[in-house]
Amino acid sequence: MAGKRAARQQDTDEQPAKASAAASVGVDDAARVLLPADCRMAAQAALKAELLGALDAGAIVLDGGQVERVDTAALQLLVLFRRELDTRGGTLGWHGTSDALNEAAGLLGLAQLLNLPAAALA
Amino acid sequence: MAKILAVDDSASMRGMVAFTLRGAGHEVTEAENGQLALDAARGGSFELVLADVNMPVMDGIAMVRELRAMDAYKGVPILMLTTESHTEKKMEGKAAGATGWLVKPFDPEQLLATVKRVLG
Amino acid sequence: MSAVDLTQFHKTFFEESREGLDAMEAALLALDSGATDHELVHTIFRAAHSIKGGAATFGFADVAAFTHVAESLLEEVRSERRAVDAGLIEVLLCSVDCMRAMLERSSQGQPVADAESEALRVELVQLVSGEVAAPVVAAASMVAPVSGWNIAFTALPHLLQTGNDPLRLFRELQQLGRLEVVRAFITDSAPAQLAELDPSQCYLGWELRLHGAVARAEIDAVFDWLDGDCELAIAPLAEVAVAGPVAQAAGESLPVATAAPRPIRETAAASGEGSSIRVGIDKVDALINMMGELVITQSMLSDIGEKFELSQLGRLRDGLVQLERTTRELQESVMRIRMLPIGSVFNRFPRLVHDLERKLDKRVKLELHGEHTELDKTVLEKIGDPLVHLVRNAIDHGLESPAQRKAAGKSETGTLKLNAYHEGGNIVVQISDDGAGLNHAAIVAKAQQRGLIAAGQELSDAEVAELIFQPGFSTAAQATDLSGRGVGMDVVRRNVRDLGGSVGVRSVSGKGSTFTITLPLTLAIIDGLVTAVGSERYIVPLTSIVESLRLRADAVRRIAGGGEVFHFRDEYLPIMRLHRAFACNDAVTDIEHGIVVVIEEDGRRVGLLVDDLLGQQQAVVKSLEAHYQRVQGISGATILSDGSVALIVDVGGVVRLGQRSKAA
Numbered sequence: 065m066a067g068k069r070a071a072r073q074q075d076t077d078e079q080p081a082k083a084s085a086a087a088s089v090g091v092d093d094a095a096r097v098l099l100p101a102d103c104r105m106a107a108q109a110a111l112k113a114e115l116l117g118a119l120d121a122g123a124i125v126l127d128g129g130q131v132e133r134v135d136t137a138a139l140q141l142l143v144l145f146r147r148e149l150d151t152r153g154g155t156l157g158w159h160g161t162s163d164a165l166n167e168a169a170g171l172l173g174l175a176q177l178l179n180l181p182a183a184a185l186a
Numbered sequence: 187m188a189k190i191l192a193v194d195d196s197a198s199m200r201g202m203v204a205f206t207l208r209g210a211g212h213e214v215t216e217a218e219n220g221q222l223a224l225d226a227a228r229g230g231s232f233e234l235v236l237a238d239v240n241m242p243v244m245d246g247i248a249m250v251r252e253l254r255a256m257d258a259y260k261g262v263p264i265l266m267l268t269t270e271s272h273t274e275k276k277m278e279g280k281a282a283g284a285t286g287w288l289v290k291p292f293d294p295e296q297l298l299a300t301v302k303r304v305l306g
Numbered sequence: 307m308s309a310v311d312l313t314q315f316h317k318t319f320f321e322e323s324r325e326g327l328d329a330m331e332a333a334l335l336a337l338d339s340g341a342t343d344h345e346l347v348h349t350i351f352r353a354a355h356s357i358k359g360g361a362a363t364f365g366f367a368d369v370a371a372f373t374h375v376a377e378s379l380l381e382e383v384r385s386e387r388r389a390v391d392a393g394l395i396e397v398l399l400c401s402v403d404c405m406r407a408m409l410e411r412s413s414q415g416q417p418v419a420d421a422e423s424e425a426l427r428v429e430l431v432q433l434v435s436g437e438v439a440a441p442v443v444a445a446a447s448m449v450a451p452v453s454g455w456n457i458a459f460t461a462l463p464h465l466l467q468t469g470n471d472p473l474r475l476f477r478e479l480q481q482l483g484r485l486e487v488v489r490a491f492i493t494d495s496a497p498a499q500l501a502e503l504d505p506s507q508c509y510l511g512w513e514l515r516l517h518g519a520v521a522r523a524e525i526d527a528v529f530d531w532l533d534g535d536c537e538l539a540i541a542p543l544a545e546v547a548v549a550g551p552v553a554q555a556a557g558e559s560l561p562v563a564t565a566a567p568r569p570i571r572e573t574a575a576a577s578g579e580g581s582s583i584r585v586g587i588d589k590v591d592a593l594i595n596m597m598g599e600l601v602i603t604q605s606m607l608s609d610i611g612e613k614f615e616l617s618q619l620g621r622l623r624d625g626l627v628q629l630e631r632t633t634r635e636l637q638e639s640v641m642r643i644r645m646l647p648i649g650s651v652f653n654r655f656p657r658l659v660h661d662l663e664r665k666l667d668k669r670v671k672l673e674l675h676g677e678h679t680e681l682d683k684t685v686l687e688k689i690g691d692p693l694v695h696l697v698r699n700a701i702d703h704g705l706e707s708p709a710q711r712k713a714a715g716k717s718e719t720g721t722l723k724l725n726a727y728h729e730g731g732n733i734v735v736q737i738s739d740d741g742a743g744l745n746h747a748a749i750v751a752k753a754q755q756r757g758l759i760a761a762g763q764e765l766s767d768a769e770v771a772e773l774i775f776q777p778g779f780s781t782a783a784q785a786t787d788l789s790g791r792g793v794g795m796d797v798v799r800r801n802v803r804d805l806g807g808s809v810g811v812r813s814v815s816g817k818g819s820t821f822t823i824t825l826p827l828t829l830a831i832i833d834g835l836v837t838a839v840g841s842e843r844y845i846v847p848l849t850s851i852v853e854s855l856r857l858r859a860d861a862v863r864r865i866a867g868g869g870e871v872f873h874f875r876d877e878y879l880p881i882m883r884l885h886r887a888f889a890c891n892d893a894v895t896d897i898e899h900g901i902v903v904v905i906e907e908d909g910r911r912v913g914l915l916v917d918d919l920l921g922q923q924q925a926v927v928k929s930l931e932a933h934y935q936r937v938q939g940i941s942g943a944t945i946l947s948d949g950s951v952a953l954i955v956d957v958g959g960v961v962r963l964g965q966r967s968k969a970a
Contacts, residue, residue: 108505112503136510172473269362
């Protein structure tokens, strides 16, 4: 059991950069927000400010390819961002999602709410 | 592995915890009481704090409260190492913002399992 | 898994537990004398608490069980459900003794609980209101096998701020079985605007299914820490009608409240190790500083030595002066490492006095002064017993009963003062009481009865006081529980002498007595006067020298039996010819050509005849016994700066020899 757990941990912690195929939602004229490698709670005040600044752009692409560490708070922030974007008629696309991001979103069942590319989901 | 802050006024307990965690590859900083732990926490970014409840100068519960007031430690797991098995103490710790607890006596295996549990 | 050897922490555990018990005892005694400081109660509780935790962790189950009950009692005091009274303090003091003894036995690998500790434990259990629950394993009931569970889990906003992350919980659930997220949702309490979101608040909820034969207790364990942080509903997916034996272990349930009692594996590791010493970091730092200076001086000197020219003589001399200074400071720093405050010995007296007050029905106010005075660890360890005896003696014989004191116009409470201070190269410890003082008549009568003095012999106050240090002397009207143990003041004096010290008493009738112990700072180094006797060198400890003088031949009187005496400050002192005592050749035999060094021990003086005085020097004492054999009148040897060996005069021994020759 310990071995299995350790292996899983390695998946999430140490091989983050294998980004999956980028979604192709109007990449050219969209505002892009890069998610930091450590996306956990301490980083979220800055991330929130950046997302708020991007809300008006209409089409937004998140770059999650660098994400190594992520927590529920980060995914919640993105979920609420998506919801607000929806009510404003904007669209959310992804340019790169790391394994760590995909695993966390999948486990919490938030992939759909985040509009994550279906291909990335197990 | 992870940077862990171990806080206990008992040198033997602290030694046991630090030794066990270092053996598992963690980087451990030791502090003798809550006040010293806060000083250490300000200077370093710990991913887990293990703290005794009853300590001189500043006890574990006050320490948790102070840590939670710091932006960098809002979501960091803090485990109380305690022999207090009765619920009031646990609740007091929880109200202050502790993540969970490890009830003494624990052996190195239990400690490592719990640490693994919170670090994911 | 890891096999951490916990025995390596046992020694630290015993040490800190002993300190904890000392702190507990001191705080209890402070409470007893009327202090109501809440912090005292905390100190007591904290000490018991730490010992219990450590004992349980390191496998000393008996100690843990005992301390657990004591702690429960203390918890009642701490939460003000129980008032502090004399009875409670008495029981807790007994508990401290009991824990101390149990730990002592643990550290020696002996059976820990005994009839006494068990009786006291039962007494404590009865005191604690309600039942003292043995640590009960959470009822792992209802382990009905099911095909899976529905889990409705909604975070309360503060959940993330406890450091608990649903992500982690889900991973744990995944370890138990296949986890399916049926639905994830944003709760109604979430802010409508992203701008209003506090990212550390949580507004998510889930409906989960956990597939597999998972015990309910295993799920409960996952959510164990989240009581009050979430809304949680757990229901079986479908009952499986198999009523087989439910022998399934409750998996890796955490936290675990019980640990299998481990056998005590005490070996020589715990008991047979050399003693250690705790040194303040400031002392170590001072040492390192000094070492740094030494290195600088050394490199400077070797620089001069590389290419020496006569013109550099001044620099060389400067360097040597510096070397001497640094070496001396280094030596002092090193010695200081062995120095510990006498407070650690004084600390046991509040308890002793407390117990004696009760036993002897006396009222005593204990005053401690100079607890921070430091002395050598070896001396410190050995001075405890003599001090205990003197304190006992002062309360037993010195201080009067409250009634007697009142009748004498004194306060009913007697005062016992312990004071320690440095004086020259010595430590002075004084034990003074404001009791009746030495009873001269009783002492003289007793001494006559014992045949120590002749009937009708006139004695000065000082001579009477000296009598109580004679072997076998005791004036107690009846053998109380405390005296009558066969330990008299003579043993105290012998113990103190073994430490290179002396003890004396001053007494004023009706006002009290003061016992004064004078001890060397350290046993390892003495300041000595180097003297020449023939071709040999003898060192006389500086602290015992009264005066050095030349005598004219006519100042010396011969007495019966071949002894010589001379007049010195109102008394006649015996002359001890060192060349004769130690059989030295070619020494000065004519008193007019030699020098007489007057030395003193316990108020008794002797004049030593030597050839000449060569100067003062610090001498590192080497034991003769260890390297050769014990020699009467010699306490050790040392090596002089020219490499030759000098013997150190044992002042006590020489004085006794001299007194004998005077009496003869």
